[in-house]
Every structure is written in C-alpha cells, then in structure tokens.
Amino acid sequence: MITIQKQGYGGIVLPAYGIGLDTDQAIVPHVFISHAHADHVPRNRHIPVYATPATAALMKARGFQGEVTETPFYSPVSLPGDVTVTLYPAGHILGSAMTYIQTPEGSVLYTGDYRNPASPCTEGFDCPAKVDYFITEATFSLPIYRWKSHEKLFDRLRTTAIQARERGEVPVFLTYNLGKAQEVMMALAPTGIPVQIHGAGYPLCEIYTxxxxxxxxxxxxxxKSVTEGALITPMSTLDTSMVTSIRKKYLTYCSGWAALESRRAQLNVDQLIPLSDHIDFFELLALCRRLAPRKIYLTHTPNPDVLLHYLRNDGLDAESLDLQGNDDA
Ligand SMILES: [Zn+2]
Structure with missing residues (x-):
C-alpha cells in the first residue's frame, strides 16, 4: 500500500518516493506541477520543479522563478527507488498534465485538474490503461454537472458575439485570464470579430499561440477601440470602468458554476454559459469505472459524499483526501 498524503489545500506527497504533486514547499526532492493555475503552482516561487514546457512558460510569465525541469508529455523521468514518472495530457488548459508514477508497489495517477473530452484549446486528453491508485480532482462532483459538447458551447459563444454585434452591442465575455479566456478566443476566431483581452491575460495568449x-x-x-469588437476579461472587472464605461454591451459569464441555479440568480449579467475546463460528474464516474483502480482518492471537491456513494456502489474503494485529517479538511 503506497502512502499518499495531502499537504495543505492543494498539494499531495508520496513520502516514500520523495515525490510531491502540486506541493508548495520543498519538503520532498521531486515536485511535479500539473498546470499553471495559481492554486496548483507553488506559493514558494523559488523551489525546483518538473513541468511540461508550456506549463513552464505560463508559470514564468506569472512570476515563478524556480528552476523548472521541462518534461514533455510521454517522456519518462527515472527517479531513485526504481520509479518512473511520465506526464500525460490532461485536456484542462495549455500544458496541463496528469502525473503517472510507476513504483515497485504499483502505479499512481494524479490528475491535477483535467477535462475529458479535452478542451480544444489544449494538447488533448490521454491516460494510461492501467492504474493502481487514482488521485482525482472532483471539483464538479454532483450529478447536476453534465456538460454540453464543446461544439455546441462554441456555437453558442459565436452566436452570442455575432448577434450582439448586429445589435450594435459589445459582446463582453467574463472569464478567467488563463485557460477559459483562450478557449473563448478560439471559439470566436472563425467569426473574424476582433477580440480585446485583459492586460493580465494578453501575455498568456502569446504563449498559447x-x-x-x-x-x-x-x-x-x-x-478607445474596445467598442469595435468583443472583450474578454475576468469577472472581477465587472464593476470597474473597463466594463461599465462600455455603454452598449451584452454580458456573458462563462463557467462550469453557471450550471448552478443560485449562481445564476446572484450575477448581474445577460447570459451564463456553462463552459467548464473540468471533468463533469458522469465522465469522472465513467473514467473511474474504466480504470477500476485498487483505490480512488478524491481531492479538490466541495462535496465528496454523492460521488463516493456512487463509486462504492460500484464496488470501488474510494475516499476523500480532503477529509484525511489535515489542517484544511
Ligand atoms: Zn486548473
């Protein structure tokens, strides 16, 4: 049985092998970073880590200063103790990787954040056929979360932008600067509508291209020119002059949380599109069934109970790492 421990909110450690997964302290010698979102990048910006080349570029653009051993997908890294670590594409944002660790005690797959079917604005999704220990994020761990296809959602984004322009309005898409913003841009690209992007998101787009x-x-x-096309900017700018100064606009909030009725009522926007870069409840369940690991660990989940119930009903051994009795449980 491999010891798998949660460290703080985000990080996971395999102490016997000196491996850290999205950990933010140099408590083990080999730290692998799944992707460049802030809740997965070490707060200590100086520790040495392994990451894909795209994740390395995105992390550095956002201020990470530690040494990054660039590790492309499917390029095994050999570590002491007869251990091999291989990164697989996670389909979440550019560069996002799942970490596959082969040890003498069995194999471990840590998902980080992931999306299957993959976001079209990533390198795709792929995972090993056999996994003994599966550590999976479960952000959307309730059956109310079943995503529509990217094709349908991208169509809706395009229609939104085209119709807003026809009405003389500026289509404004409120979404994260890293990952979702670029997904919306990719969706809008065939319309030819010029897009403006928030200053913090702009340098990340250059890395994507x-x-x-x-x-x-x-x-x-x-x-001066924002009224000539579409604007993509984070939700936090909704009440700033960047958005309020646009007189005629159509506001769309893009997030998996848009599926929540309560979220819809809270937000003062014209439309919500449930575009998520995380796996939905049903895809997650299907993947667990397909892999049928010896043990499943859930992490990053606000509500593990329903999913645990489904998994255990299938005869799968599953527990929530968030409830393991650390400070953040
Ligand atoms: Zn993420």
Whole structure:
C-alpha cells in the first residue's frame, strides 16, 4: 500500500518516493506541477520543479522563478527507488498534465485538474490503461454537472458575439485570464470579430499561440477601440470602468458554476454559459469505472459524499483526501 498524503489545500506527497504533486514547499526532492493555475503552482516561487514546457512558460510569465525541469508529455523521468514518472495530457488548459508514477508497489495517477473530452484549446486528453491508485480532482462532483459538447458551447459563444454585434452591442465575455479566456478566443476566431483581452491575460495568449493554438485576431484591451469588437476579461472587472464605461454591451459569464441555479440568480449579467475546463460528474464516474483502480482518492471537491456513494456502489474503494485529517479538511 503506497502512502499518499495531502499537504495543505492543494498539494499531495508520496513520502516514500520523495515525490510531491502540486506541493508548495520543498519538503520532498521531486515536485511535479500539473498546470499553471495559481492554486496548483507553488506559493514558494523559488523551489525546483518538473513541468511540461508550456506549463513552464505560463508559470514564468506569472512570476515563478524556480528552476523548472521541462518534461514533455510521454517522456519518462527515472527517479531513485526504481520509479518512473511520465506526464500525460490532461485536456484542462495549455500544458496541463496528469502525473503517472510507476513504483515497485504499483502505479499512481494524479490528475491535477483535467477535462475529458479535452478542451480544444489544449494538447488533448490521454491516460494510461492501467492504474493502481487514482488521485482525482472532483471539483464538479454532483450529478447536476453534465456538460454540453464543446461544439455546441462554441456555437453558442459565436452566436452570442455575432448577434450582439448586429445589435450594435459589445459582446463582453467574463472569464478567467488563463485557460477559459483562450478557449473563448478560439471559439470566436472563425467569426473574424476582433477580440480585446485583459492586460493580465494578453501575455498568456502569446504563449498559447507560440505552442500552436489558433486564437484568431486579438489585441490588448484598449479603452478607445474596445467598442469595435468583443472583450474578454475576468469577472472581477465587472464593476470597474473597463466594463461599465462600455455603454452598449451584452454580458456573458462563462463557467462550469453557471450550471448552478443560485449562481445564476446572484450575477448581474445577460447570459451564463456553462463552459467548464473540468471533468463533469458522469465522465469522472465513467473514467473511474474504466480504470477500476485498487483505490480512488478524491481531492479538490466541495462535496465528496454523492460521488463516493456512487463509486462504492460500484464496488470501488474510494475516499476523500480532503477529509484525511489535515489542517484544511
Ligand atoms: Zn486548473
């Protein structure tokens, strides 16, 4: 039985093998970072880590200063103790990786955040056929979360933008600067509508295009010309002059949380599109059934009980790492 421990909110440690997964302290010698979202990148910006080349570029653009051993997908890293670590594409954001660890005691797959079917704005999704210990995020761990296909959601994004322009309005998409923003840009690219992007998201788009993603025509936010196309900016700017100064606009919030009725009532926007870069409840369940690991550990889940019930009903051994009795439980 491999010892798997949660460290703080995000990180996981395999102490016997000196391996950390999204850990933020140098408590083990080998730390693998799944992707560049802030809740997975070490708060200590100086520790040495392993990450894919795209994740390394995104982390550095956001201020990470530690040494990154760039580890492409499917390129095994050999570690002491007869251990091999291989990164698999996670389909969540550019560069996002699942970490597959083969040890003499069995194999471990840590998902980080992931999406299957993959976001079209990533390198895809793929995972090993056999896994003994499966550590999976379960952000959307209730059966109310069943996503529509990217094809349908991208169609809806395009229709939203085209119709807003026809009405003389600026389509404003409120979404995260890393990952979702680029997904919306990729969806809008075929419309030819020029897109402006929030200043913090702009340099990340350059990394996306450098790694081969087609985001269409875009420029950094410019107050003078923003009315000529569409704007993509985080939700936090909704009440700032960046958005309020646009007189005629159509506001769309893009997030998996848009599926929540209560979230819809809270937000002062014209439309919510449930575009998520996480796996939904049913895909997660299907993957657990397919892998049929010896043990499943859930992490990053606000509500593990329902999913645990489904998994155990299938005869799968599952527990929530968030409830393991650490400070953040
Ligand atoms: Zn993420």
């Amino acid at each position: 450098r790694f081969g993603m087609d985001l269409g025509a875009y420029t950094r936010y410019n107050r």
